[in-house]
Amino acid sequence: MLTGLLAADPTRFVEVAGRRLSHPDLLAAATAVADDLVDHSRVALLATPTLETVVAVTGALLAGVEVVPVPPDSGAAELRHMLADSAPEAWLGESPHETGDEQSLPRVRVDVAARADVQLDPVDDEATAFVMYTSGTTGLPKGVLQSRRAVMAGLDALVDAWAWTADDVLAHGLPLFHVHGLILGTLGPLRVGGSLVHTGRGTPEAYAAAARAGATLFFAVPTIWSRVADSPDDAKALRDARLLVSGSAALPVPVFDRLAELTGHEVAERYGMSESLITVATRADGVRQAGWVGVPVAGVEVRLRDDSGAEVPRDGESVGRLEVRGATLFSGYLNRPDATAETWTDDGWFVTGDVAVMAPDGRIRIVGRESVDLIKSAGYRIGAAEIESTLLGHPAVAEVAVVGAPDADLGQRVVAYVVAGGSATPDEALARELVDHVGAELSLHKRPREVRFVDDLPRNEMGKVQKQRLLDD
Incomplete structure (x- = not known):
């Protein structure tokens, strides 16, 4: 699975928040973790953005032990559910500072300074690599079983799509408990044999510093890219990058255009x-x-x-x-x-x-x-994203979320929640202007029937708008 890392090229490295291990040292430290995981089958990992997390995940994969990534900001009820549902045998590394059942689990120490000789036993590709809990809009999170085969297939497909090579240095500041930051952003470089710079936080200044240090490939969510676009000097530092990638939500057209202008990259x-x-x-x-x-x-x-x-x-x-x-x-x-x-x-x-x-x-x-973004109004099937993109093209709109609210006559009516930008005054005149703007750009049936101005939009840790909360309010 970690083919590139196994080459142990001393010129390649993983760096997290300024702390660095070369590939040979990472492999030796992870092997020490793997040695301590003998007789374990599943462990929980508090997935903080640290070098310890990278060493822990790498060691578990070398040992063929399933990992349950736990978000560091998990609430008590969510944490109890994940632990009860997945039944890990131990915490791999740090455990949460909570009281309850999580404290009854033993801990397997993770020491980034430890070193062990690499002797790897084969692991079945069909074995589970991760139990990753979804952040669904309804009900308790479900544990998604991701096999080693699926992870390898996904990474190899992206190596092909993005012409990703061992010469690339990936930079990002994403959480390490989701697919984006953990599998793509951490295992990707280890699979291809390239280097990783995790900036600790996804700030424009941190991305610019990584670019000046030689990073060639950048991952971010739209929230981060929007902040980069608002910081021209930092954005211009990315001009020498090879590829900028965005995911987890749609990138607004104004942000896409502004980044192209500042960085030279679409x-x-x-x-x-x-x-x-x-x-x-x-x-x-x-x-x-x-x-x-x-x-x-x-x-x-x-x-x-x-x-x-x-x-x-x-x-x-x-x-x-x-x-x-x-x-x-x-x-x-x-x-x-x-x-x-x-x-x-x-x-x-x-x-x-x-x-x-x-x-x-x-x-x-x-x-x-489908549950919140496909609006069925007066017999029409309307996509919320198209209306959102159009509204974001209006200079008075900083953020927007479009939902379908229940309507006795239409079935659902199009409602736009708008965060006004700049010096715009959020009043009835602006609301009418925004409705007319959509009507001029799109079909008339896609116009919002209602515009509601809000101070901010509810988002999860990956920057995705939680539309169900808007509908529930």
Whole structure:
């Protein structure tokens, strides 16, 4: 799995918040962890953005031990659920400073200064590598079982899509308990044999410093890219980079355009989820367009279906349910055979729960979650993302989220939650102006029936807007 790391090239390294290990030292430290994991099968890991986390994950993978990444900011109830559901045998490294059952687990020490001789036993590729808990909008998080095979297939597909080589230095400041930061952002360099600079925090200053130090490849979420775009001097430092990648949510058109102006790079977007890893990506040599996430990666197929299961036209406009199949898919939900079965079609496709449109050339634009981003109003199927992108093109709009609110007459009505930008006055006149703006740019039935001004939008730790909270309020 960690093919590139096993080459032990002393010129390659992993750096987290200023602390660095060469590949040979990382491999030796991780082997010491692997030696201490004999007779373990599953461990919990408090996935802080530290060098200890990288050494711990690497050691567990070398040992063939399943890892349950635990977000450092987990609430007490969420933490109890993850531990009870996954039943780890120990904490790998630091444990949370909480009271309760988590303190009854033994700890396996992680020492970045330890060294052991590398002697690796083979591990079945079908074995589970991670139990990664989803942050669903309803119910308790589900444990997604990700096999070693799926992780390797996903990384190799991105190596192909992004022309990723051992000469690349990846920089990012993403959390290490999600697919984006942990699997792509940590295991990716170790798979390909390149270097990693985790900046600790995803700030424009940190990204600029990494660029000046030679980073060639950058990962970020739209929130980070927006901040980079608002810091011209830091953004310009990225001009010598090879590729900028954005994920976890759609990149607003103004941010895409501003980054292209400042950095000389059009950002490559991609799409994935815990259950499927990255299934669609804009290729390094492909067409880049704000809001479009690219084409299926190697080994993955996608299709769009309507409510009756019929194929949706690939016309760049028609909205359909996104379904995928291929080597990157998960093995199921831990302890949830019912939920696992519900996510698959009779002919073997995984139902993502997302809705999208597909262009004639196969490129995909994600509309959003079927539950909150597909608005069915007066017989029309409307994608919230298209309206959001249009509103973000208005100078008075800093942030926006569009939802479908229940309506006795229409079924659902289009409602836009807007954070006003600059010196704009959030009043009825501006609301009418925004409605007219959408009507002029898009079909009339896509105009918001209501504009609600808010101070901010509820977001999760990855910067995604939590629309269900808007609907619940």
